[in-house]
Amino acid sequence: MSASARGSYLWGIWWMLVTGLLFVGVTGVVRHLGTDMNPIQAAFIRYAFGIVLIAPLLLRMVASGKKPSRIGLHLLRGVAHGTAVMLWFFAMARIPIAQVTAIGFTAPIFTTIGAAIYLGEVLHARRIAAVLVSFVGTLIILRPGAVEIELGALAQLAAAPLFACSFLIAKKLTETESSASIVAYMSVFVTLALLPAALLVWRAPTLTELAWLFVTAVLATAGHYTLTLAMQAVELTVLQPFSFLQLVWAALLGFYVFSEVPDIWTLVGGAVIVASVTYIAHREAVASRVSRSACRIGMIRSASAEALITAASRHSKGNGWRRPVLAIRGFSCFHHDWRIRPSPWRV
Secondary structure: OOHHHHHHHHHHHHHHHHHHHHHHHHHHHHHHHOOOOOHHHHHHHHHHHHHHHOHHHHHHHHHHOOOOOOHHHHHHHHHHHHHHHHHHHHHHOOOOHHHHHHHHOHHHHHHHHHHHHHOOOOOOHHHHHHHHHHHHHHHHHHOEOOEOOOHHHHHHHHHHHHHHHHHHHHHHHOOOOOHHHHHHHHHHHHHHHHHHHHHHOOOOOOHHHHHHHHHHHHHHHHHHHHHHHHHHHOOHHHHHHHHOHHHHHHHHHHHHHHOOOOOHHHHHHHHHHHHHHHHHHHHHHHHHHHHHHHHHHHHHHHHHHHHHHHHHHHHHHHOOOOOOOEEEEOOEOOEOOOEEEEOOOOO
């Protein structure tokens, strides 16, 4: 891994951590709103405010005349993400924050598998291990079978693969679209997808509800933008373990803001997740240092080899030789057995 690639990797992790904090902020606001408003209407208003926030960007995009190259993918993502958001709003108002977040971590499992199948990303052993260990941490917190499964939990479980689908489409779009374009068109198409259902359950929202939903829109729009930056910087399979830290932030938010005291299983599960993230960060850092050292050695030897070839070529031309000159074989960044041998071709 080159220095620029390592820098990109670190920026990807940074943007993913910021994304987690922003989305947990969204969780806290939605939890505060409670069950008074229908989740479909709440989701619609949140994305409508999102369009207001990115209106200057949309106007510039329209003025430039530049159209999205993959309008079908934008539309598909809008439908999948809009449905997932409705289910998430429903769950968030009915079950504890930590439980919503923990169940939501089935989405990264779908995402990691989908990235390998549909995007062709490589699943290194340490990445697979980090994702699986992090998922075990969420199971420790959830303790399936030990508590009754509520309707909100089922809604969040149904939302998980839809969020994974949206995540994969967004990653595919980063190949041809800018971060701003991806976020802008998602806001537009999700709002359109939610509109018909929102009209069926509409009631006049209060000013307080509108204010909190506007805050939600600000946090969520910023979160989607930083998420897109993270996906542009590094592969999805690298990012997934770091997304599990959202569970830690959610547990802390529930404790300090909503007096939801986490039990010992939540603390143990959070420790497992943090250990997993720390391990993957350490392993990637070690791998990048080894790769940079090997490539530096390779560059030095390659430069020496090129100097020998140039010197031999000049010497043969200067003396009018017609016999074979020297060439280099067997050298690569990780193969140090390079030797000089007779060559039948002139350099």
